[in-house]
Amino acid sequence: MGRKKEEIKIRPFWYSDAWIFPKLITIITSLDKDGKINAAPYSHIMQYDVMQKTPRMLVGFRQESHTFENIIETGEFVVNCPSADYLDDMMETARFWPEGVNELEHTRFTMIPSRKVKPPSIEECPQIAECTVDQVIRLDKSSGIIIAI
Numbered sequence: 001m002g003r004k005k006e007e008i009k010i011r012p013f014w015y016s017d018a019w020i021f022p023k024l025i026t027i028i029t030s031l032d033k034d035g036k037i038n039a040a041p042y043s044h045i046m047q048y049d050v051m052q053k054t055p056r057m058l059v060g061f062r063q064e065s066h067t068f069e070n071i072i073e074t075g076e077f078v079v080n081c082p083s084a085d086y087l088d089d090m091m092e093t094a095r096f097w098p099e100g101v102n103e104l105e106h107t108r109f110t111m112i113p114s115r116k117v118k119p120p121s122i123e124e125c126p127q128i129a130e131c132t133v134d135q136v137i138r139l140d141k142s143s144g145i146i147i148a149i
């Protein structure tokens with residue numbers, strides 16, 4: 001039996017829709033240079049370097065995003081993993097709010113102090129990783145990749 005050719009129109013992120021990469025939806029909290037809180041959903045995230053005893057994460061960002069700029073500025077962020085019960089709240093944090101707006105204030109999420117980094121954690125998230133930047137890779141005219149410990 002011959003293979004059926006299928007046309008896929010090229011569009012941004014087309015491979016994310018056409019290819020099944022199971023993704024975790026997280027909310028990353030960060031602080032800007034003035035200490036203002038920012039939160040937004042990020043799912044381009046994975047475990048990095050399985051050989052290391054210290055866990056490392058790799059996260060892919062639009063380089064113009066407030067989260068990426070904040071992380072470059074401060075070197076810290078928190079990865080918060082909400083349950084599906086908070087889907088609407090998670091989507092609320094995805095809006096293009098102006099710089100300096102704390103998206104969490106428009107949700108049911110509660111901010112709590114983190115143990116080792118300055119950005120807050122989200123109390124309702126059963127899984128939280130406090131991260132500090134290890135490496136930054138800026139892909140030409142594309143994403144910024146952050147590897148964190």
Ligand SMILES: Cc1cc2nc3c(=O)[nH]c(=O)nc-3n(C[C@H](O)[C@H](O)[C@H](O)COP(=O)(O)O)c2cc1C
Pocket residue numbers: 025038039040041042043044045060061062064065066067068091093094095096097
């Ligand atoms: C479920 C979900 C996952 C997302 N994952 C990513 C991602 O991995 N990388 C990215 O650059 N943007 C991602 N986005 C888009 C950002 O969350 C969105 O651009 C947001 O407004 C950025 O906010 P910020 O500028 O405050 O960082 C995702 C959005 C949603 C709804």
